[in-house]
Structures are given as C-alpha cells and as structure tokens.
Amino acid sequence: MARKRRMMILTEGRLGIFTAKTATCLVRYCADEVACILDSKAARAGKPLEELIGVGAGLPIVSTVAEGLTHKPTQLVIGIAPVGGALPASWRKIILQCIDAGMDVVSGLHHILGEDEEFAKAAKRRKVRIWDVRESPADVSVAQDRLRDLPQRRIALVGSDCNMGKMVTSVELDRGLRAAGYDSEFIATGQTGIMIAGSGIAIDHVISDFVNGAIEQLCWERRKRQVVIVEGQGSVYHPAYSGVTVGMLHGSMPHAIVYQHVPNRTHIYHYEKFPLMPVKAGIQLVEALTAAIYPSKVIAVSLNTFGMTDADADRAAKKLEDETGLPAEDPIRHGSAKLVRAAADALGLKPAQKRARASR
Amino acid sequence: MARKRRMMILTEGRLGIFTAKTATCLVRYCADEVACILDSKAARAGKPLEELIGVGAGLPIVSTVAEGLTHKPTQLVIGIAPVGGALPASWRKIILQCIDAGMDVVSGLHHILGEDEEFAKAAKRRKVRIWDVRESPADVSVAQDRLRDLPQRRIALVGSDCNMGKMVTSVELDRGLRAAGYDSEFIATGQTGIMIAGSGIAIDHVISDFVNGAIEQLCWERRKRQVVIVEGQGSVYHPAYSGVTVGMLHGSMPHAIVYQHVPNRTHIYHYEKFPLMPVKAGIQLVEALTAAIYPSKVIAVSLNTFGMTDADADRAAKKLEDETGLPAEDPIRHGSAKLVRAAADALGLKPAQKRARASR
Known part of the structure; x- marks a missing residue:
C-alpha cells in the first residue's frame, strides 16, 4: 500500500480511548498519516485530541466532511463499530460525501461496504476504492507445512483474553526490534492492525x-524477513x-510466544461466568498445545496496565515475574526493552546478523 | 427434512469405501432411502454393491440418469469430491438431466451449485431445490454461554487426527443409546453427517x-433432548x-468426550511430518483444554480398525484399555455396547428417566 495516504477518521459521537479503539491506535501509530478526526460532537466539545485519547497532539477534530476536506484527506477510515451492526443513516451520508469528494473508503465493519449497491455505484463513478479490510483474500487455503524450514524466526502473541492489547504489544515489539537494528515486521490479523500495517x-x-x-x-x-511478529487474537x-x-x-509455528495479560481483569471480557486462568497455568496450556x-516456549509476559497507578502497575509486573520466572512489562507504560531483549535472546538473533541487516 | 427422500447417489467412476465416503455412509445409515447408485464404470463392472463398499446388499447400480429414473429417485446426491475441485463436464450434464427430471440436488462440494448460474436457472424453471449442505445458515453467530444450565447432556467426539471415523462413531453411539431407550440425537457437523441426519x-x-x-x-x-452426540472434526x-x-x-460444552483413534496410524493424514501423539497424552491435552x-473427561476410546485382522484389532483395543484405563472398541467391528455403557454411566442417565423416555 502506498504510504501517501492521509486519513480522515470517522468516530461520530464516540471519540474515546475505549469507544474508538481503531481511531486511537491509528493516531498512536500513524499520526503523520492522519489528516483529521471527523466527529461533530467532539468538535463541538472543543477538547484537544490528546485529552480524549491520550495521543494525537495537534491533530484537528472537524465536524463536517466539508471542513475535513480543508485538511486534504485521501481516504475516509471508519474508526468505530456501530451499535447493533446496522449502518446509521448519518454515516451513509458521510460516506457518500467522501466518495463524491474523490476519497477512498476504508472499513473494518462486518457490513461489507463494497457490496452495498449505493456505495459500490458511487465508488465506480468516482473511480475510488472501497477497502473492506475484513474481507478475506480469495486465495487463502488450508495450512501446508510451508514454514518448517524457513530461516525466518516467528513470534506469536496469545493472551489470557480478548481485548487486552495484543495488537499494541505486537506493534511495540516490532518497533523495538527494528530500533535495535533487526529486520522485523508486524503481521496484522485484525482490522485495526491491518489499517496500521496496510x-x-x-x-x-x-x-x-x-x-x-x-x-x-x-x-x-x-519469508525473507529475519523476524515476524504475529498479532494474536483471543485466548486458547x-x-x-x-x-x-x-x-x-x-498456523504460525512460532519459535517464541509472548503472553498478554491485564493484571486487574479476573474474568473473560463479556463472558463473566468464565474466570481467567492464573497466568502460569495459561502459559502451561499454551505450551502444551x-x-x-x-x-x-512463552518467553515474556506483556501487560496492559491501563488505569492502574504506576506503583500498582510495577507491583503487578514484579508479581508476575516472580510467579512465572519470565520478564513482564507494559510496553506502553514501561517501554519494550525487556520484551525486545527476551525475543532477541530466545530467537538467537546474532549481533553479526543484526549489523548486516542494519547496514543495508 | 421430510423423510420421503429417495436418493440417487452419484459416484461416477469412484465407487469404493475410501473413494466415495459419502456414498458409503449414506448406504450404511440410510439404505432404505437410497434408490440407486449412479456410476457407469461400476455398472459395467457388474459387481454387487456390498462387494464394493461392504454394505448395500440389493441396491442397484445404474449407468445413466434415464436408467436411474426407473427407481423413482427424488434427489441426486453428489457422493464424491472431484479431484482438484472443478466440476467435471460429465457431472454437469448429469446434474442438469436430474434437474430437468424434477429431482432436487444435494451437494457437499466447496463449489456451491446453487450459485452456479446454469444450475440455478434450471432449478428455478423446474421448481426443484439445490441444497448445498456446506453453506452456513445466515443466523450463526458468536457463542453466548447458553448451554451452561440446560438439563441436556452432551457428548463430544474428538480424535487424534482427521478422517478416522468420528462421524461413524457418533452415529453408532447415537443408535446404541436410542436402542437402549435413551432420547438421543446425533448432531452433524460435516457434509456426510448432514446428509444422513438431514x-x-x-x-x-x-x-x-x-x-x-x-x-x-x-x-x-x-435442548429438549436428553442426550446429544456432537460429531467431531479433526484433532486439537x-x-x-x-x-x-x-x-x-x-462450543459444545460437553459433559463427556469420546476419543477417536486409528491404531495403525502413526502420523497425521496428509501431513507426514507430524506424528500422532500417544493416545494417553492426547487425552490429557483434550482434558486440559x-x-x-x-x-x-474422556470416557472411552473409539477405534477404527478397518483393514486389521480380528486378532490385531482385539489386541489394539486391549492395549489401549490398559494404557488409558478406559473402555476401547471399534463400533463397527465390536459393536457399541462399551461406548453406550460408558456414556450412560458418565452422564448419569437414570433408569427411571430412561423408562419415561422410552414409553413416550
């Protein structure tokens, strides 16, 4: 995907760190590609973006498509999921306005916009692209044991639950490895990750x-990459x-696994009759599989300590390190140094190899 | 599904126990609903059906649709999978002939016949139904923890590999339980099972x-059933x-699990670099999950001893019983008495309940 995109991100009425996860992550990881946020309610409230989602200082929030166009966006990105799955009438109008203005549309909704007759017709007329990131490519098939002998090293993420920050950890670990000079790539497996990675x-x-x-x-x-980080989904x-x-x-046949956890969560999100397993037991189950x-082997525990005090977060990390014998940290709060070191050690990434890659 | 169907089963050139699994199982379990087998090669060879697939004494093999029609079929069932996935030209002709004769068409192919323009048009004209059993119903969704408190008891099948006879065991166990007076139902999860169960x-x-x-x-x-047997797929x-x-x-939240195994198989079918786990270790992994x-808990081991001598099959069953401490038998060779007893014991099916059900 060409790196010239300028995104206008739709969050209409739901701009917040928990209500607009896609928008938040795009701002966090692709801020220089974000033209503006489209949210009439947030625009009226007048608060700066970083106060609402913790990142994005200086990025404008606009209240109409016309206003957004002054920031020269090339694509409209749907940054939230509508409640109940149906497309609100106001969004339909916004999407059509953007198509008419010559913008591409990027969506991770289950409702496939490219199959919507009105959108498809408009997009064809204006020669713009509708990218439904949730649609599978036509050529996926069953696993064929092709990875066994590759020199590529693979790290898989797995968690004690959904909605824990596995995507964020994947991106942070990838960035950390690259900053340390390794030839790494993040492999996206969910809508937001796909929008970030392209x-x-x-x-x-x-x-x-x-x-x-x-x-x-x-x-x-x-397969030519030295290391790939496979974004995980859910829990075993x-x-x-x-x-x-x-x-x-x-399917990923990983050489190392990072286990994601939220220290103050006790039960599966949305499934309150299912307790989380103790981290150590969860790791044993993953390794048995x-x-x-x-x-x-699981080589590190990555934490999401959002909402905890620094002291509590540090204590939680220390406690898990004692319990599991593995390094544990929150890559957003603590940085990813421990994760990067654990990965490089476990995968046997050689300094020579590292230098050769870094000098290309 | 109304139980008035009379199936003409297409196996064109591939009528055999391994090459036409769907046909074989339909004949085994729905013989009174089979009108004839359509296979010009087998018809020419002139051997009786039971010599080719072990079951089906007395059922005719025909070489043309016209000849088949004399047996008054109501539907054409595709009983094999074409090599490479594409529909052979000769099949296309047969399917159209059957539609023109007013027959429904039942297919478990990945190639969705109902979406094939020529078939769809012909079916509409003749007002017949094309049933692609592999197509998912529109209303499937994510699991919602609805089974937890049901009185229904559930038995899940899981194996050490694919293609081992889990469907056959499910049907045999269901029949055994029903013969013993319990209110049981087989739940089909694969094409052949769906064709059998309807x-x-x-x-x-x-x-x-x-x-x-x-x-x-x-x-x-x-949920009103006393017991359901969930046909398994693959291996964990x-x-x-x-x-x-x-x-x-x-998803099935089973109260008991039956583990399927082929004693003389050592590696995953078609994936020869992956050894089968020892049965006991496989059972432990399933129970850990x-x-x-x-x-x-796994309550019994069901075996597929096809091709083994009686003595070898008995020895293999005995060996697994010693290793696992569980009853083990091949429901086709040995009958399903042990499986039925293990299930009734593990699920605590009460004789009173049994009598009440049986007397309805």
Whole structure:
C-alpha cells in the first residue's frame, strides 16, 4: 500500500480511548498519516485530541466532511463499530460525501461496504476504492507445512483474553526490534492492525478451515524477513474465540510466544461466568498445545496496565515475574526493552546478523 | 427434512469405501432411502454393491440418469469430491438431466451449485431445490454461554487426527443409546453427517469467529433432548484444522468426550511430518483444554480398525484399555455396547428417566 495516504477518521459521537479503539491506535501509530478526526460532537466539545485519547497532539477534530476536506484527506477510515451492526443513516451520508469528494473508503465493519449497491455505484463513478479490510483474500487455503524450514524466526502473541492489547504489544515489539537494528515486521490479523500495517488478514472472518492456512500464508509471504511478529487474537480457552486463537498459534509455528495479560481483569471480557486462568497455568496450556506440533516456549509476559497507578502497575509486573520466572512489562507504560531483549535472546538473533541487516 | 427422500447417489467412476465416503455412509445409515447408485464404470463392472463398499446388499447400480429414473429417485446426491475441485463436464450434464427430471440436488462440494448460474436457472424453471449442505445458515453467530444450565447432556467426539471415523462413531453411539431407550440425537457437523441426519452445519465452512457459536446453536436447538452426540472434526493438535476442533470442543460444552483413534496410524493424514501423539497424552491435552472453561473427561476410546485382522484389532483395543484405563472398541467391528455403557454411566442417565423416555 502506498504510504501517501492521509486519513480522515470517522468516530461520530464516540471519540474515546475505549469507544474508538481503531481511531486511537491509528493516531498512536500513524499520526503523520492522519489528516483529521471527523466527529461533530467532539468538535463541538472543543477538547484537544490528546485529552480524549491520550495521543494525537495537534491533530484537528472537524465536524463536517466539508471542513475535513480543508485538511486534504485521501481516504475516509471508519474508526468505530456501530451499535447493533446496522449502518446509521448519518454515516451513509458521510460516506457518500467522501466518495463524491474523490476519497477512498476504508472499513473494518462486518457490513461489507463494497457490496452495498449505493456505495459500490458511487465508488465506480468516482473511480475510488472501497477497502473492506475484513474481507478475506480469495486465495487463502488450508495450512501446508510451508514454514518448517524457513530461516525466518516467528513470534506469536496469545493472551489470557480478548481485548487486552495484543495488537499494541505486537506493534511495540516490532518497533523495538527494528530500533535495535533487526529486520522485523508486524503481521496484522485484525482490522485495526491491518489499517496500521496496510496489509494482513482479518483472521476472525476467514472460513474456519483456513485459519491455520491464512496465518501460514502471511508468514510465508514475509519469508525473507529475519523476524515476524504475529498479532494474536483471543485466548486458547476463550469460550467463543478459542478456535481462532488455537488455529493461529498452530498456523504460525512460532519459535517464541509472548503472553498478554491485564493484571486487574479476573474474568473473560463479556463472558463473566468464565474466570481467567492464573497466568502460569495459561502459559502451561499454551505450551502444551504447541508442544504437540511445533514446540515453543512463552518467553515474556506483556501487560496492559491501563488505569492502574504506576506503583500498582510495577507491583503487578514484579508479581508476575516472580510467579512465572519470565520478564513482564507494559510496553506502553514501561517501554519494550525487556520484551525486545527476551525475543532477541530466545530467537538467537546474532549481533553479526543484526549489523548486516542494519547496514543495508 | 421430510423423510420421503429417495436418493440417487452419484459416484461416477469412484465407487469404493475410501473413494466415495459419502456414498458409503449414506448406504450404511440410510439404505432404505437410497434408490440407486449412479456410476457407469461400476455398472459395467457388474459387481454387487456390498462387494464394493461392504454394505448395500440389493441396491442397484445404474449407468445413466434415464436408467436411474426407473427407481423413482427424488434427489441426486453428489457422493464424491472431484479431484482438484472443478466440476467435471460429465457431472454437469448429469446434474442438469436430474434437474430437468424434477429431482432436487444435494451437494457437499466447496463449489456451491446453487450459485452456479446454469444450475440455478434450471432449478428455478423446474421448481426443484439445490441444497448445498456446506453453506452456513445466515443466523450463526458468536457463542453466548447458553448451554451452561440446560438439563441436556452432551457428548463430544474428538480424535487424534482427521478422517478416522468420528462421524461413524457418533452415529453408532447415537443408535446404541436410542436402542437402549435413551432420547438421543446425533448432531452433524460435516457434509456426510448432514446428509444422513438431514440437518446440521458444516463447521469447517463457517466463519472462524462463529465456530464455537455454531456448535452452541446446534445444541441449543436440541435442548429438549436428553442426550446429544456432537460429531467431531479433526484433532486439537492438527496442523491445519486444530482451530476448528478446539472451537467445537469448547462450543459444545460437553459433559463427556469420546476419543477417536486409528491404531495403525502413526502420523497425521496428509501431513507426514507430524506424528500422532500417544493416545494417553492426547487425552490429557483434550482434558486440559476443557478444564479451563467447562471441565470434561474422556470416557472411552473409539477405534477404527478397518483393514486389521480380528486378532490385531482385539489386541489394539486391549492395549489401549490398559494404557488409558478406559473402555476401547471399534463400533463397527465390536459393536457399541462399551461406548453406550460408558456414556450412560458418565452422564448419569437414570433408569427411571430412561423408562419415561422410552414409553413416550
């Protein structure tokens, strides 16, 4: 994907760190590609963006498409999910206005915009692209054991639950490895990650038979990379998404695994009758699963300590280090130094190799 | 589905126990609904059906649609999968002839016949139904923890590999339980099972996010049943299909699990670099996975000893019983008495309940 995009991100009425996760992450990781945020309610409130989502200092919030156009966006990105799944009438109008203005449209909704007759017709007329990032590529298939002998090293993320920050950890670890001179790439498996990376497969939308194969394909396409970080989804014991998680874990044949956790969460998000496993037991289950087909160890615990005090966050990290014997840190709060070191050590990335890559 | 169907089963040139699994199972379990087998090569060879697939004494093999029509079929069932996935030209002609004769068409192919313009048009003209059993129903969704408190008891099948006879075991166990007076139902999750049962969901074709939810839905729809047997797919450590398997196992929240195994298989079918786990270790992994969210025990090992001598099959069963401490038998060779007893014991099916059900 050409890196000339300038995104206008739609968050209409829901601009916040929990209500507009896609918008927040795009601002965090692609701030220089964000033209503006479109949210009439937030624009009226007049607060600066960084006060609402913690990042994005200086980026404008606009209240209409016309106002947004003055910031020269090239694409409209849907930065939130509508409640109930149906497309609100006001969004429909905004999307059509943007298409008429010659902008591409990027969406991670289950409602496939490219199959919406009105949008498809308008896009064809204006020769713009509608990119439904959740749609699977036509060529995904079953896993074929293509990764076994590649020199590429792979790190998989897996968590004790959904919605814990695995994508953020993946991006931070990738950036940390690259900053340290390694030839790393982040592999996106969810909508937001795909919008950040500009490529990837929304694994939860793939036909179940092809989950392991889709991950294999993403790794195979990047086989020249020294290291890839595979964004994880869910948990191996999630009551609704365990299938997706286990398929991804096996399909990626990882050499190392990072385990994601939220210290103050006790039960599966939205499934309150299912307690989280103790981290150590969760790690053992993950390792038992990979042992069967491509043995791999969890090498670090990545934490999401959002909302905790610094002291509590530090205590939680220390406690998990004592319990698991593994390094633990929150890459946003503490930085990713421990994760990067654990990954480089576990994968045996050689300084010589590192220098050779860095000097290209 | 009305039980008046009379199937003409297409196996063109591939009529055999391994090459036409769907046909073989339909004949085994729905012989009184089979009108004839359509296979010009087998018809020319002139051997009786039971010599070719072990079952089906007395059922005719015909060489043309015209000849088949004399047996008054109501539907054409595609009983094999074409090599490479494309539809052979000769099949296209046969399918159109059957539609023109007013027959429904039932297919488990990945190639969706109902979306084929020529077939769709012909079917509409003749007002017949094309049933692509692999297509998911529109209303599948994510799992919602609806099974937890049902009185219904659930048995899940899981194997050490794909293609081992889990569907056959499910049907045999269901029949055994019903013969013993329990109110049992077999839940089909693959094409052949769906054709036998007349309902079900081809779980490998569902969007990955919905695997756990699709199984939950199938169980929920049968919540009045005393016992359901959920046909399994794959293995929790299968390099390509583990995601499907684990999602099914968690989605069904089983009270008991039957583990399927082929004693003389050493490696994953088609994935020869992946050894099978020892049965006992495989059972431990399955139990570790369910322990996390809905604890369940493996209660018996079901064997597929096809091709072994009676003495070898008996020895293999005995060996597994010694290793695992569980009853083990091949329901085709040995009958399903041990499986039925293990299930009734583990699920605590009460004789009173049994009598009450049996007397309805």
